[in-house]
Amino acid sequence: QVQLVQSGADLKKPGASVQVSCKASAYTFSGYYINWVRQAPGQGLEWMGWINLNSGATNSAQKFQGRATMTWDTSISTAYMELTRLTSDDTAVYYCARTRGYSHSDFWGQGTLVTVSS
Amino acid sequence: EIVLTQSPGTLSLSPGEGATLSCRASQTVISSFLAWYQQKPGQAPRLLIYGASSRATGIPDRFSGSGSGTDFTLTISRLEPEDFAVYYCQQYAFSPLTFGGGTKVEI
Numbered sequence: 001q002v003q004l005v006q007s008g009a010d011l012k013k014p015g016a017s018v019q020v021s022c023k024a025s026a027y028t029f030s031g032y033y034i035n036w037v038r039q040a041p042g043q044g045l046e047w048m049g050w051i052n053l054n055s056g057a058t059n060s061a062q063k064f065q066g067r068a069t070m071t072w073d074t075s076i077s078t079a080y081m082e083l084t085r086l087t088s089d090d091t092a093v094y095y096c097a098r099t100r101g102y103s104h105s106d107f108w109g110q111g112t113l114v115t116v117s118s
Numbered sequence: 119e120i121v122l123t124q125s126p127g128t129l130s131l132s133p134g135e136g137a138t139l140s141c142r143a144s145q146t147v148i149s150s151f152l153a154w155y156q157q158k159p160g161q162a163p164r165l166l167i168y169g170a171s172s173r174a175t176g177i178p179d180r181f182s183g184s185g186s187g188t189d190f191t192l193t194i195s196r197l198e199p200e201d202f203a204v205y206y207c208q209q210y211a212f213s214p215l216t217f218g219g220g221t222k223v224e225i
C-alpha cells in the first residue's frame with residue numbers, strides 16, 4: 001500500500017536550518033507531487049508548498065519563499081524540505097502528503113516534529 | 119488568498135447523532151476544488167472527501183460532502199465513537215492552498 005515515511009524528530013537552535021525527508025513507496029514516485037504542510041502545537045494546518053516530482057517545479061506560499069526549499073531524489077523515491085533561518089515560530093509538526101498539484105492530498109506521512117529552542 | 123471559515127468551532131454530540139459541519143470560502147472555489155480531512159490527536163490528517171462531494175477510498179458512506187461556490191458542508195449521518203476528531207476543509211483551486219481553522223467534534 002502507498003506509504004510516506006518521514007524522518008525523525010529534530011531539535012534546532014534559532015537561526016539554524018532543518019531538513020525533513022519523506023520516503024515514498026508502493027506507487028510511481030515521479031507521477032505525483034508532494035505537498036508540505038505544517039501544524040504548530042495546538043493549531044491548524046498550514047500549506048507550505050509543493051514540488052512536482054517529475055519536473056522539479058515548485059510552488060510555495062509567499063511566507064515561505066526564500067526560506068523553504070523543496071527538492072527530490074527519484075532514485076530513492078524521497079522528497080526533502082529544507083527550512084532555513086529557524087525561529088521559535090517554526091516549531092511544528094511537518095507533514096508531507098501525496099498530491100497532483102492543484103488537487104487533494106490522498107496519502108500523508110506520519111509527521112516530523114521540529115522543535116526550535118535555544 | 120482564499121480564506122476558509124469553518125463553523126462551529128466545536129460541536130458537542132453523542133454517538134448515533136448526526137453532525138453538520140460548515141465551511142465558507144471568501145471567494146468562489148472553482149470546480150468545487152474542496153476537500154475535507156479528519157485528524158485525530160497525534161495522527162496525520164486523513165482524506166475524507168474531495169471535489170466537494172466524492173468520498174475517498176475506504177471512507178464509510180455515513181460521511182458525505184455537498185456544496186459549491188462559497189458554501190460547503192460535511193455531514194456525518196450517525197456518529198460512531200471513532201468519528202470524534204477535528205475536521206478541516208481545504209481549497210485547492212488557487213495558490214496558496216488554504217485550510218479552514220477546523221471544527222472539533224467532541225462527545
